[in-house]
Amino acid sequence: MLLGRVTGTVVASRKEPLMEGWKLLVVRQLDAENRESGAYVVAADAVGAGVGEVVLYATGSSARQTEVTRDRPCDAVIMAIVDTWEVGGNEVYRK
Amino acid sequence: MLLGRVTGTVVASRKEPLMEGWKLLVVRQLDAENRESGAYVVAADAVGAGVGEVVLYATGSSARQTEVTRDRPCDAVIMAIVDTWEVGGNEVYRK
Amino acid sequence: MLLGRVTGTVVASRKEPLMEGWKLLVVRQLDAENRESGAYVVAADAVGAGVGEVVLYATGSSARQTEVTRDRPCDAVIMAIVDTWEVGGNEVYRK
Amino acid sequence: MLLGRVTGTVVASRKEPLMEGWKLLVVRQLDAENRESGAYVVAADAVGAGVGEVVLYATGSSARQTEVTRDRPCDAVIMAIVDTWEVGGNEVYRK
Amino acid sequence: MLLGRVTGTVVASRKEPLMEGWKLLVVRQLDAENRESGAYVVAADAVGAGVGEVVLYATGSSARQTEVTRDRPCDAVIMAIVDTWEVGGNEVYRK
Numbered sequence: 001m002l003l004g005r006v007t008g009t010v011v012a013s014r015k016e017p018l019m020e021g022w023k024l025l026v027v028r029q030l031d032a033e034n035r036e037s038g039a040y041v042v043a044a045d046a047v048g049a050g051v052g053e054v055v056l057y058a059t060g061s062s063a064r065q066t067e068v069t070r071d072r073p074c075d076a077v078i079m080a081i082v083d084t085w086e087v088g089g090n091e092v093y094r095k
Numbered sequence: 096m097l098l099g100r101v102t103g104t105v106v107a108s109r110k111e112p113l114m115e116g117w118k119l120l121v122v123r124q125l126d127a128e129n130r131e132s133g134a135y136v137v138a139a140d141a142v143g144a145g146v147g148e149v150v151l152y153a154t155g156s157s158a159r160q161t162e163v164t165r166d167r168p169c170d171a172v173i174m175a176i177v178d179t180w181e182v183g184g185n186e187v188y189r190k
Numbered sequence: 191m192l193l194g195r196v197t198g199t200v201v202a203s204r205k206e207p208l209m210e211g212w213k214l215l216v217v218r219q220l221d222a223e224n225r226e227s228g229a230y231v232v233a234a235d236a237v238g239a240g241v242g243e244v245v246l247y248a249t250g251s252s253a254r255q256t257e258v259t260r261d262r263p264c265d266a267v268i269m270a271i272v273d274t275w276e277v278g279g280n281e282v283y284r285k
Numbered sequence: 286m287l288l289g290r291v292t293g294t295v296v297a298s299r300k301e302p303l304m305e306g307w308k309l310l311v312v313r314q315l316d317a318e319n320r321e322s323g324a325y326v327v328a329a330d331a332v333g334a335g336v337g338e339v340v341l342y343a344t345g346s347s348a349r350q351t352e353v354t355r356d357r358p359c360d361a362v363i364m365a366i367v368d369t370w371e372v373g374g375n376e377v378y379r380k
Numbered sequence: 381m382l383l384g385r386v387t388g389t390v391v392a393s394r395k396e397p398l399m400e401g402w403k404l405l406v407v408r409q410l411d412a413e414n415r416e417s418g419a420y421v422v423a424a425d426a427v428g429a430g431v432g433e434v435v436l437y438a439t440g441s442s443a444r445q446t447e448v449t450r451d452r453p454c455d456a457v458i459m460a461i462v463d464t465w466e467v468g469g470n471e472v473y474r475k
Binding site: 007008009010011012013014015016018019024026028038040041042043060061063064071072073074075076 | 096097098126127141142143151153154155156157158159160161162172174175176177178179180181182183187
C-alpha cells in the first residue's frame with residue numbers, strides 16, 4: 001500500500017457499467033516524509049474519503065478485494081483514512 | 096486507474112484469436128494537471144472512445160474485468176470517457 | 191499492451207518444465223513514435239513473430255491468457271504482429 | 286521479493302473491514318548493497334517484525350498468499366525477517 | 381521475463397511457513413546487452429541455479445506458476461538457466 005493525499009475528483013458519465021456508483025478520487029502519492037511525489041492515481045473510494053484527507057491505497061488486483069470493487073475493473077482503491085503515521089520515532093502526520 | 100488522451104490506433108491482422116474484435120487505441124498518459132507524460136499504453140476500448148478524447152484506463156488484471164476483455168490477454172482497457180476533472184478546487188478539464 | 195520490436199532470442203535448456211516448447215524472444219520496447227526506449231522484456235511468442243518485426247505484447251497475469259501460456263509461469267507474451275500504427279493522424283509504422 | 290528496513294508505523298481507525306487486525310509498517314526499500322533507495326511501501330506484517338529490522342517483502346497479488354492477508358485488499362506483506370544476506374561473496378548484512 | 385545474474389543469497393529463519401524450503405537468491409537485472417542495471421530482486425529458485433549464473437526470471441503472479449511456488453507468497457522466481465542469448469544477430473552471452 002502507499003500513502004496519498006486526496007486532491008480532486010473525476011466525473012465520467014459514459015463508462016463500463018460495472019463502475020456504476022463509484023466515487024472516483026484523484027490521489028497524489030506521498031513519500032515517507034509526507035511530501036507529494038509527482039505520481040498520482042485515480043482511485044475508487046471504499047471508505048468515504050474526502051478531498052484533503054491522507055489515505056492508504058492499494059493497487060493492482062488487491063484493489064478488487066473490497067466490497068465496493070470486487071470483480072470489477074478497479075486497479076486502485078482507497079482502503080483507509082490515516083490517523084497518524086510515524087517514521088524513525090517522529091510523527092510525520094496526525095489527522 | 097490513470098487519465099490519458101487517445102492519440103492513435105493500432106491495426107494487427109495476425110494475432111492471438113482471443114483479441115478478435117478489439118479496437119486498439121494508443122493512449123498517452125496524462126499527469127494530474129492534464130499534461131502528457133512520456134508514457135503510453137495500447138488499450139482495448141470498452142466504451143466507444145475516439146481519438147482526442149480524455150479517458151480513464153485500468154491496467155493489469157483489472158483490465159480483464161470488462162465484458163469486452165474478460166478472460167482475454169488484455170492488460171490495459173479504456174473503461175470510461177471523462178466529462179470533468181478537478182484538482183485543488185480548480186477544473187483541470189471539461190469535455 | 192505495449193509496442194516492441196523483436197531483436198533477439200534466448201535459449202535455455204535447463205528450465206521449469208511448464209516452459210517446454212516456448213520460443214523466447216527479446217523484445218525492445220518502442221515509444222509512441224517508434225523509437226526504442228531502453229527497456230526490454232523476454233517474451234513467449236504466441237503468434238509466430240520473427241526477429242525484426244514490430245509486435246504488441248502483454249505483461250503480468252494477462253500474459254497467461256493465451257493458448258500457449260495458460261497456467262504457466264509466463265509474465266510477457268507477444269500477442270499480435272502489428273500491420274500499421276497511427277498517432278496524431280500520422281502513420282508512424284507500416285509493416 | 287525485495288529487501289527493506291522497517292522504519293515506521295501507520296495507524297488508521299476508519300478502514301475497509303477486511304484490514305482489521307493488521308499491523309501496518311512503513312518499509313523503506315534497500316538496494317542490493319543495503320542502502321536505502323527513496324522508495325517505500327506500507328506493508329502488512331505476517332511475521333512479527335519490528336521497527337529497525339531488515340525484512341523481505343512481497344508485493345502485488347503474492348502479498349495475499351499469507352494466512353494474515355488471504356483474500357484481503359493487501360498489496361504488500363512482510364513475509365520474513367532477514368538473518369544474513371551475501372552479495373559477491375561478501376556479507377552485506379547480519380542481524 | 382527478464383534476464384539477470386545471480387549474485388548472492390538471503391537467509392531468513394523467521395518467515396511465513398509457506399516459504400519453507402525455498403532457496404532465496406539475489407538476482408541483478410541485466411539489460412539487453414548483458415550489463416547490470418541497478419535493479420535487483422530476491423527470487424525463489426525453481427531450477428537449481430547458482431551464484432554467477434545468468435538466468436531468466438518471472439515476476440508478479442506468474443512467479444506462482446511453478447511447482448516450487450504454487451499458491452505461495454512468491455513474486456519472483458528463477459525459471460530457467462540461460463545457455464545463449466542473441467541480439468541483432470550477435471551473441472551477447474554463452475554459458
